[in-house]
Amino acid sequence: MLQKTAAIDPEDFARYKAYDRLNAISDILTISVVMFFSYFLPTQAFYQVAIYGLCVFMAIFSLLWHSLLPERFLGPTKLLAKSLIDTLFVTLLIQYTGEEQSPFFFLYYLVLLAVALSLGVRYTFLMSGVMTIAFVVMSGVAILRLILEPKAFIVVWAYIVSLWLVAYLAAFLASEAEKARKRVSDAKSQVENFSRVDWLTGLYNMKHFDTVSAQELARAERYGHPLSVMMLDSDNLKLINDRHGHQRGDQHIMDLSRTITHHCRVSDTAIRYGGDEFIMLMPETDTMGARFLAERIRAAVEEQGLEVNGRTVPTTVSIGIASTPKDATDAMGLVARADAALYASKEAGRNRVTIFMDGMSGERWPVVNGHQTTVQTTEPPTEAVS
16 A cells, blocks of 8 residues: 555655656656657647647646645655556557557656656556556557457557566666665664764763753653653772773773663663763652662662772762752753762762752852862772772
């Protein structure tokens, strides 16, 4: 069955729109060629009038079809209907210009090529069958006579065979073009997917966060449901890099991503914010629910540690949490407040979960007596990583 227009995605819609414009241009050129060469054909006056009348009617019909028919009807159904109308026009034209001796039989080929290009293999052979029947009936030849007396209708047979050869070639080319288009589409989807995924951890990156956070915030606002953001940062990455090398540091980041993924729910979205920082977007989750999940992740990281040369290097994380609507109503506001709560966890001694509260700074500057002050970040004692 043909697709409904509502099911066509924007890329296919643009393609069908291009085919429709190409069909309009083809109508203009075909009608012009037919009217020009018909003037030189040795046809009766009645047929000459019929040909010009048919061309004028087709020109008006094509103008109305392509300019007035709403775009919501654009799709395979419209293209197939127009192809059937074009076939009828060509059949009548052939009948008025010598039937099987008509010089305009080649117009069938143009219609077939257009169908193959826009509708694919099945409809190419369908239209070829329609054209065959129309041509045989128009020629005044019964199917039975055509089969029993093939030599008497060799010209008709030649046209039919050529029609199906063109149909086969057009269908083959259409099939190859569709395969190539699908390969390009798959490659494009892969590139788009890679652009949203962090290469090291396999988690989504901030590009994807922008999209999913907008959707979840809109849903939370519409239904009045809570939404929380957790921001997590490793306490040990610098010391691991300095003591054991950046390869072990990358391993630590991958371990963190696996721990986060293991403990998050299906509805949650884990994001690598950058470096050793991660964000988790948690729909349908209030502050207490987010804290419970954050404590599980914190404890799991502390218990797991990092394996280095048969020894377990202690690892911890600091976590900050912010929720909507009490802390912020936009994505960047939530991230800034979760980041401020994370900074508070660092300042309070690390390896802990902190919920954002009024008075915390959203720019990694602690608030002391109502004023922002610069505090130098220090790493935990060296013994903690031995």
